Amino acid sequence: MSKAKQTCFYFCWAFFFGLICSPADLLAQTSAGKGIKFGVSATLTGPASYLGWHDKNGTTLAAEEINERGGINLKGEKHKLELEFFDNETKPAKAVEGMRMFAEKGIHACAGPQLTPLAYAVIKFNEELKVIFGCYSTTPEVFEQGNKLILSATMNQKWSIGLAAYTAAKVLNLKKAALLVDTTGYGRAVEKHFTMNFKKFGGEVIAVEWYELKSTDFYPQLTRLKAKNPETLMFGGMSAEAVILIRQSREILGKKVLLIGSDYFKMEQLKKAGLEVSENTMIPLSGFHIIDSPARQSFYKKFQDRFRAEAETYGACAHDEVLWISRAMEIAGTNIDAFKIREAADQAMRELEAKGLLIGGAHGGFLPNGQAKKYYIGTNILRDGKLERLKMITDLKEIGLE
Amino acid sequence: MEAAILLQQVANGLVIGSIYAMVALGLTLIFGILHIGNFAHGQLYMLGAFATYWLVSLWGWNIWSSMFVAMGLTALLGMVLERIAFRPVRSAPHINGLIVALGLFIALENIAFILWGGDERTLPSPYATKMITLLSISLTIQRLLVFAVSILLIFLLYLFIQKTKMGKAIRAVAQDPEVARLMGIPIHRVSSTVFAVSSALAAAAGAMVGPIFCVFPSMGLIPILKAFVVIVLGGMGSIPGAIFGGFILGVAESLGAGYISSEYKDAFAFAALILVLMVRPTGLFGKE
Numbered sequence: 277m278s279k280a281k282q283t284c285f286y287f288c289w290a291f292f293f294g295l296i297c298s299p300a301d302l303l304a305q306t307s308a309g310k311g312i313k314f315g316v317s318a319t320l321t322g323p324a325s326y327l328g329w330h331d332k333n334g335t336t337l338a339a340e341e342i343n344e345r346g347g348i349n350l351k352g353e354k355h356k357l358e359l360e361f362f363d364n365e366t367k368p369a370k371a372v373e374g375m376r377m378f379a380e381k382g383i384h385a386c387a388g389p390q391l392t393p394l395a396y397a398v399i400k401f402n403e404e405l406k407v408i409f410g411c412y413s414t415t416p417e418v419f420e421q422g423n424k425l426i427l428s429a430t431m432n433q434k435w436s437i438g439l440a441a442y443t444a445a446k447v448l449n450l451k452k453a454a455l456l457v458d459t460t461g462y463g464r465a466v467e468k469h470f471t472m473n474f475k476k477f478g479g480e481v482i483a484v485e486w487y488e489l490k491s492t493d494f495y496p497q498l499t500r501l502k503a504k505n506p507e508t509l510m511f512g513g514m515s516a517e518a519v520i521l522i523r524q525s526r527e528i529l530g531k532k533v534l535l536i537g538s539d540y541f542k543m544e545q546l547k548k549a550g551l552e553v554s555e556n557t558m559i560p561l562s563g564f565h566i567i568d569s570p571a572r573q574s575f576y577k578k579f580q581d582r583f584r585a586e587a588e589t590y591g592a593c594a595h596d597e598v599l600w601i602s603r604a605m606e607i608a609g610t611n612i613d614a615f616k617i618r619e620a621a622d623q624a625m626r627e628l629e630a631k632g633l634l635i636g637g638a639h640g641g642f643l644p645n646g647q648a649k650k651y652y653i654g655t656n657i658l659r660d661g662k663l664e665r666l667k668m669i670t671d672l673k674e675i676g677l678e
Numbered sequence: 679m680e681a682a683i684l685l686q687q688v689a690n691g692l693v694i695g696s697i698y699a700m701v702a703l704g705l706t707l708i709f710g711i712l713h714i715g716n717f718a719h720g721q722l723y724m725l726g727a728f729a730t731y732w733l734v735s736l737w738g739w740n741i742w743s744s745m746f747v748a749m750g751l752t753a754l755l756g757m758v759l760e761r762i763a764f765r766p767v768r769s770a771p772h773i774n775g776l777i778v779a780l781g782l783f784i785a786l787e788n789i790a791f792i793l794w795g796g797d798e799r800t801l802p803s804p805y806a807t808k809m810i811t812l813l814s815i816s817l818t819i820q821r822l823l824v825f826a827v828s829i830l831l832i833f834l835l836y837l838f839i840q841k842t843k844m845g846k847a848i849r850a851v852a853q854d855p856e857v858a859r860l861m862g863i864p865i866h867r868v869s870s871t872v873f874a875v876s877s878a879l880a881a882a883a884g885a886m887v888g889p890i891f892c893v894f895p896s897m898g899l900i901p902i903l904k905a906f907v908v909i910v911l912g913g914m915g916s917i918p919g920a921i922f923g924g925f926i927l928g929v930a931e932s933l934g935a936g937y938i939s940s941e942y943k944d945a946f947a948f949a950a951l952i953l954v955l956m957v958r959p960t961g962l963f964g965k966e
Binding site for chain 1: 679680683686687690691693694791795796797798799800806807809816817818821890891892895896897899900931932933934935936937940941943944
């Protein structure tokens with residue numbers, strides 16, 4: 277055999293083997309039939325893996341609900357919804373990689389990435405890639421960059437942090453606050469909104485300390501804050517640090533200082549840290565934990581039965597994103613034209629709200645960028661091992677924030 | 679008040695420094711005989727913490743027995759890793775050993791993620807929330823125990839290295855493996871023993887900090903990075919260097935974060951390293 281023929285022979289065999297050894301999803305795509313793929317970019321590993329676990333399970337339940345009803349109706353035909361998961365590892369670069377991967381696979385709608393630093397990274401590219409995504413970041417600045425293909429159906433820090441500042445200053449009459457926040461966009465937004473609002477309500481932020489996202493040793497920062505003698509300490513960090521922060525804060529600052537947790541701090545974290553240690557901690561509770569709708573009860577029960585854990589806001593919000601964007605696809609008549617899906621999103625939200633199918637915490641009223649306008653949100657304090665309600669609002673005007 | 683804050687920061691630094699010293703000691707022991715930076719050491723710290731956690735949570739053992747058993751289990755694991763991963767590449771270029779170590783680091787962390795998920799877990803300890811105040815320094819008993827246990831283990835290691843036959847053999851192999859072999863010292867047994875001892879130290883460190891910093895699969899990353907800084911700062915392969923380097927690093931970090939800026943806390947470790955290397959390139963206790 278001549279050399280050229282030999283080369284061609286080997287090349288053909290290599291091509292053949294390459295084809296049969298191709299990644300499974302290539303084969304899956306060719307044999308999937310009429311399923312519609314929906315992306316889920318979740319933090320399955322990394323410091324925020326706790327949230328990612330809830331996202332994965334919440335979106336799974338949403339997809340099952342949709343498929344039990346026959347799937348998504350596109351132009352008169354029913355299609356099953358298939359979730360395509362991507363682990364963004366709580367890293368902005370991976371989140372961008374995930375978005376690109378979705379676009380390459382022809383997936384133009386997804387839930388997540390959910391976290392502020394990841395959303396900031398992705399919003400530089402998703403319009404160019406034509407991928408619309410739902411995001412439960414509570415940082416308002418994420419949604420104020422003019423990006424048309426990002427949707428939010430949950431509260432933002434103007435509400436949660438504003439209410440925390442109001443409660444500390446006006447309800448509990450505390451005037452000197454210190455902040456301990458992470459260096460991500462989320463932490464910086466917490467610092468900005470708390471400082472602004474606490475001052476508005478007559479208080480003063482006397483010190484701010486920072487930490488890197490993967491830190492677990494906060495003793496130097498807490499000792500530095502102790503020197504300033506604050507009446508209250510506001511945390512702006514992820515749930516992964518909550519337990520550690522609570523314990524270390526109590527050790528250095530004592531129990532008299534009121535601890536205020538951000539929207540990632542839940543009863544779960546207080547229990548893990550120990551209820552005795554967590555005494556005198558204020559945490560926000562929003563929509564999902566306040567409104568008791570049939571849809572919420574059903575979600576809660578399904579989550580508990582299936583995953584043997586208590587459902588959290590994160591999973592509920594991710595669940596809503598799947599329902600919302602899927603319904604928007606049906607109205608728009610497309611699953612790949614992200615801009616048409618966006619145009620249909622407002623109508624989709626109103627329909628789902630009217631039917632009481634959304635459970636993540638947004639109830640009624642929407643801003644033009646798709647962000648929910650009305651929420652139920654409260655501040656609660658742990659006293660004698662139980663959460664007591666300090667304040668609840670449904671409108672920012674009630675506390676003079678709008 | 680200023681003096682109280684300074685004392686508190688120094689106490690914070692000594693506690694965290696004792697952890698760095700314990701992890702770095704294991705690392706420097708391995709470096710001394712194999713001349714390989716064992717990145718997987720950070721995962722042995724993590725696995726020791728998880729072993730302690732499971733023994734306490736699932737079987738209700740007390741934290742001390744759990745820690746000792748975890749040290750034993752991790753020591754065994756260290757010996758297995760030495761046999762199957764590091765011994766085959768002992769004669770190969772150092773880069774091969776480094777790649778093996780990196781591979782183990784990634785593999786062990788991801789196995790932990792698959793088995794136990796990414797959630798942080800609080801290692802129950804009766805000492806974690808009990809407080810004492812000494813000379814205006816606030817400490818939980820757990821943090822005091824971290825410091826005390828570290829000192830005790832460092833002392834026991836010193837006795838082992840200086841006063842026992844195996845310790846003498848380890849020093850001989852660290853000095854010159856070829857000559858040690860000619861003297862009839864069983865190199866493989868020495869290597870296994872070093873891995874067992876260093877793994878046990880890492881596991882003890884992980885078990886002691888579990889109640890303070892929580893237990894999760896990626897908890898080994900920061901300590902191993904700091905441990906590498908410590909062994910370079912103290913002198914590669916030097917045991918006194920690892921001990922003093924650990925405490926110097928812990929206190930430098932704490933004081934830097936406390937009096938300069940907390941935002942760049944981790945940078946102080948590297949700043950201290952650069953300063954020491956500028957004056958003494960082989961490290962504080964390194965040989966010329």
